Amino acid sequence: MNIAVIGFGAAAIGFIEKMKDSDHQIHVFEQSKDIYSSSISGIRADGKLFISRDMGGDIDIDLELQRKLVDFWISKTNTNSVDKGNSFNNSQWYQKFYDQGFDPVTAEFMHIGTDQLKQVLYNIFEDFKSYSNVHFHFGFKVEDIHVDKQYIQLNKDEKLKYESAVVSVGRSGHRLVNNMITNYPELVKDNTRMDLGIRYELPDHVVQELNTEMYEFKVKYKSKTGYMVRTFCNNPSGYVVTENYGDFATVNGHANRKQKSLNTNFAILTTVELTEPFNDPVGYGSHIAKLTNLLAGKDKVILQTYDHFKRSKRTKSLYRVKSTMPDEQYIMGDINLAFPRRIIESIIDFIENLDQVVPGVAYPDNLVYAPEIKFYSNKMDNEKYENLKFIGDCSGATRSIIYASAHGHLVAEDLLAKKAE
């Protein structure tokens, strides 16, 4: 069978790894100009690999498969060396958080690091490229997918007809997915949810014990507003960065294995789940992001001290905690001018409560950056068309490297099993 794979990220990698030994012809279309491109794949930053039933996506992935895939990714590093840890392995920490109303998330994780990831991606590519049935087409942006029972056609081009297509464009491919939803609305299962919040930065020494114990601490908390709030992506000795979505900029964080800062950063996210007639979480989130950027100046985000964030006062100078974000990427301001009150209250409630477990988390000069937004892609229906599958983050089913590659793996397994029938 001739199969088109759209996008070369974590999900496509899981799919191709499983398919490469078959007799299917696999054509990979990737918009980035080559494998070295800084825009290629969502796996260019950080590279924390989790083994967990509680995080990474909304599908059930067997722990054994998760472990197998973690081993696969690590085997593609040049050094075979990664940082490892367990969150909430220690029952005392678990109890402390639990007693304060938090729901601690248990996970095992390995950290490849931003600096090693490029090499990993390159090594995977070199391996796939050596297979005669895997064909790469870089610098190829797919803008239109036509679905017919007999074939899938790309970009309205007669020469680009395939028996089957696997869409693995991640979150950055939202335009293509939106275009498909417009043409094939039956592909959407549900879309009502998004995570909106901030990136929090504080000195390493405040959270040293926690960082040493588990590196990545993940907790959920039902705040007094009724919203669920959670930590996400903890980066000891890390850096806060902006993430550009083209028409708006948000905040993110990462850590290197070698170059270290003196600060830890993590996201504090509030899950907003709205009901009918609401059906545009991306629109809602991107409007808030754009409003924040409007106040901060194009492509910039807002930085505020925690005390000012609480009191809705514009920050004009920082005190002890120095920002790890380059000066030209933020403006000091007041996030309260852009964020809904219920979100702000949920975040403050979370930080104040966290301070009871880890004293110092609520120091007035800790830093708050906004907006940090995690979009849940629309949940796509893979049963509607036999020859069209969505895998990874663009399917709405995953949010992590391991879950995305596992999703690719499982869809490939399904396809191979069908062929064998």
Ligand SMILES: Cc1cc2nc3c(=O)[nH]c(=O)nc-3n(C[C@H](O)[C@H](O)[C@H](O)COP(=O)(O)OP(=O)(O)OC[C@H]3O[C@@H](n4cnc5c(N)ncnc54)[C@H](O)[C@@H]3O)c2cc1C
């Ligand atoms: C800054 C950052 C840090 C992260 N850190 C971690 C982490 O530490 N651990 C973790 O588990 N997860 C992390 N994630 C999430 C993780 O990267 C994603 O969950 C995962 O990469 C999803 O895989 P995917 O294949 O669905 O999409 P991606 O890996 O994003 O790949 C999609 C690919 O499709 C291409 N593409 C998009 N549109 C088109 C088009 N129209 N035509 C052709 N090609 C197209 C893109 O260029 C890209 O190469 C992070 C994400 C970000 C943004």
